[in-house]
Amino acid sequence: MxxxxxxxxxxxxxxxxxxxxxxxxxxxxxxxxxxxxxxxxxxxxxxxxxxxxxxxxxxxxxCGSWGPLILGHGHPTVLTAIEEALAEGLTYGAPHKGEIALAELVTAAYPAVEMLRFVSSGTEAVMSAVRLARGFTGRDLIVKFTGCYHGHADALLVEAGSGLATLGIASSAGVPAGAVADTRLLPLDDEARVEALFAREGGRVAAVLVEPVPANCGLLLQRPEYLRFLRAITERHGALLIFDEVISGFRIGMGGAAARYGVRPDLATFGKVIGGGMPVGAFGGRREIMSRLAPLGPVYQAGTLSGNPIAMAAGAATLRALAAExxxxxxxxxxxxxxxxxxxxxxxxxxxxxxxxxxxxxxxxxxxxxxxxxxxxxxxxxxxxxxxxxxxxxxxxxxxxxxxxxxxxxxxxxxxxxxxxxxxxxxxxx
Ligand SMILES: Cc1ncc(COP(=O)(O)O)c(C=O)c1O
Missing domain, CATH: 3.90.1150.10 (Aspartate Aminotransferase, domain 1)
Structure with missing residues (x-):
């Protein structure tokens, strides 16, 4: 062929x-x-x-649709799951057991995720995780790394790799200075720069956000000790560590980069493989943090099609096939x-x-x-x-x-x- x-x-x-x-x-x-x-x-x-x-x-x-299609196109058990779900209607805007099935698969595979919420894209997942980190810590600063892409939310569109690197754009027009004023940008692989930033403004950092397997600027494989360092320094300063596993999650193994490198983030974000080719994202982490989301807590986040039954069925069938095959x-x-x-x-x-x-x-x-x-x-x-x-x-x-x-x-x-x-x-x- x-x-x-x-x-x-x-x-x-x-x-x-x-x-x-x-x-x-x-x-x-x-x-x-x-x-x-x-x-x-x-x-x-x-x-x-x-x-x-x-x-x-x-x-x-x-290309695999930029990452979701780990099983290839039209895997039979995924198609069957979608057909079965289709017969029951396209969307309900109400809870259904398909959400529980996919949530159980994710939490079983990824122990740092004790609770999660589904969204419809990786962008939404990271944007929501960042808001939650700020709401939980009561702090404003987000540390991100050059070349790491986290979707196209305003605050994260700085030196973000992916399409911006392809098109030679450092940051997007239309992002007001205020939207990125609380984003701190550092190069990867440099402990001293992170130490210096925390020494200056550690008490204001809500979260360090990183692709643990940076894959939007080529594949910038990190030293495991660097990721462990990020875990330690965030913990020391009361900041959260967010792993953006939109590409690496369920791609490099069921437990993603967290399992591969033995680092437990406070929050993790998912997309791509988790939906098996349908529009699904998710963010999750410690129960204590996730309990701050509306309606349990004051951090607002919502979505008309979040937890869509067809998409949940495709994601669950994909994750099951990954393990079974x-x-x-x-x-x-x-x-x-x-x-x-x-x-x-x-x-x-x-x-x-x-x-x-x-x-x-x-x-x-x-x-x-x-x-x-x-x-x-x-x-x-x-x-x-x-x-x-x-x-x-x-x-x-x-x-x-x-x-x-x-x-x-x-x-x-x-x-x-x-x-x-x-x-x-x-x-x-x-
Ligand atoms: C690491 C990472 N985070 C977030 C995103 C955004 O996901 P989406 O394109 O589904 O909004 C991407 C997309 O490529 C990604 O690679």
């Missing part, structure tokens, strides 16, 4: 129509292919490990196989290959960075050619060098070997 691409005529025509109706023809900016200099493909369907575009070209899908173990072995094939060639040609479980990142510099500041500007320019070659050969990667790629459970060993060969060809073609 990784045939050479024949025509993109139909996609081109649809793109022209879409551009008349929606800015750059898309509903999320990185989809527009601007940073790789091409035009987006219009997708007709996703089946298993593959996407098919409107011209009938098939691609091995390493040994998905993380299988993806680890597929990931290791890919790494064995690609990493040596990458390092021999001045590139780098970073990986954790089924998340990987190819970067045109040999030293794997741990911070946004350590990513070389020219590394991104080389990505456009690699991306174009892979796309022409039937491999769909995110259209930005700042974005990571994903393996899915729908891939088999042959898919991964073909992917390995395509990556090797693409990086050695110059």
């Amino acid at each position: 990784m045939n050479g691409v024949v025509s993109r005529e139909r996609s081109r025509e649809l793109y022209r129509r879409a551009c008349e109706l929606m800015p750059a023809g898309v509903n999320s900016p990185v989809r527009a292919f601007r940073s790789v200099g091409g035009e987006p493909l219009f997708i007709r369907r996703g089946v298993g490990a593959h996407l098919e575009d409107e011209d009938g070209n098939a691609y091995l899908d390493c 040994g998905v993380h173990e299988r993806l680890e072995s597929l990931g290791a196989r890919l790494e064995e094939r690609v990493a040596p060639v990458a390092s021999a040609t001045g590139s780098g290959f970073a990986r954790i479980g089924s998340i990987f990142w190819l970067v045109a510099q040999s030293a794997l960075p741990r911070t946004f500041e350590a990513v070389r500007a020219d590394a991104m320019q080389r990505y456009a050619a690699v991306h174009a070659r892979l796309l022409a050969g039937g491999v769909y990667l995110a259209p930005s060098g700042w974005e990571v790629a994903f393996l899915s459970h729908a891939m088999d060993v042959q898919d991964v070997d073909r992917l390995g060969m395509a990556l090797v060809d693409a990086i050695t073609a110059d």
Whole structure:
């Protein structure tokens, strides 16, 4: 299914129509292919490990809808769960047992989450967690790190990686200075800078917010002791530690980065995999903190479609399948196989290959960075050619060098070997 691409005529025509109706023809900016200099493909369907575009070209899908599709497209048990839920109606605006089922799966897998609330996106999850942290501590400052993306809430749109890095935007227009006045920005991987900030204003810090597996500025794998340091210093100063596990949650293992690194955050946020491809986010943590949410407490947070029954069913079926089908173990072995094939060639040609479980990142510099500041500007320019070659050969990667790629459970060993060969060809073609 990784045939050479024949025509993109139909996609081109649809793109022209879409551009008349929606800015750059898309509903999320990185989809527009601007940073790789091409035009987006219009997708007709996703089946298993593959996407098919409107011209009938098939691609091995390493974007996975930007992370949710750990099981691939249309996993049978997820589809069955959705069909069963559909038969009972689309939304009730009232409690239902599907919410309990997904909440039980999350709390069982992630011990730091004693209680949680469902929302409809990762952005909402983080925005709500930040408000709750401020309401709980009675403090205003939020510490975030350059290159970490936490959705598009005003207060967090500073040096935020993802689409902003892709488009070269430090912060968004339309965010008033007041909205970010209580956001403190630090580089990752630097204990001294965090110490200095806490020495200055520790008593005002409500929370340190971090992607424990930063995956919006490439894949900036952190030292476990750095994450443990963040746990210790927040505790010492009465601030909360929020792990944004929107990408890493249920992706690198059932217990996310918290289990992987043995660090227990006060609050954690989820999205992507937790909804199995439907719009779901969640934030949760210590019971004492979560009990401050309305209507139990004074921190307001709400949502018309939160806990949507179809979305809950898709999420629960996904989390059950992850455990029942040994998905993380299988993806680890597929990931290791890919790494064995690609990493040596990458390092021999001045590139780098970073990986954790089924998340990987190819970067045109040999030293794997741990911070946004350590990513070389020219590394991104080389990505456009690699991306174009892979796309022409039937491999769909995110259209930005700042974005990571994903393996899915729908891939088999042959898919991964073909992917390995395509990556090797693409990086050695110059
Ligand atoms: C770590 C992280 N947090 C938050 C978000 C925002 O999630 P959403 O796009 O569902 O609003 C993202 C999205 O990519 C993310 O990667």
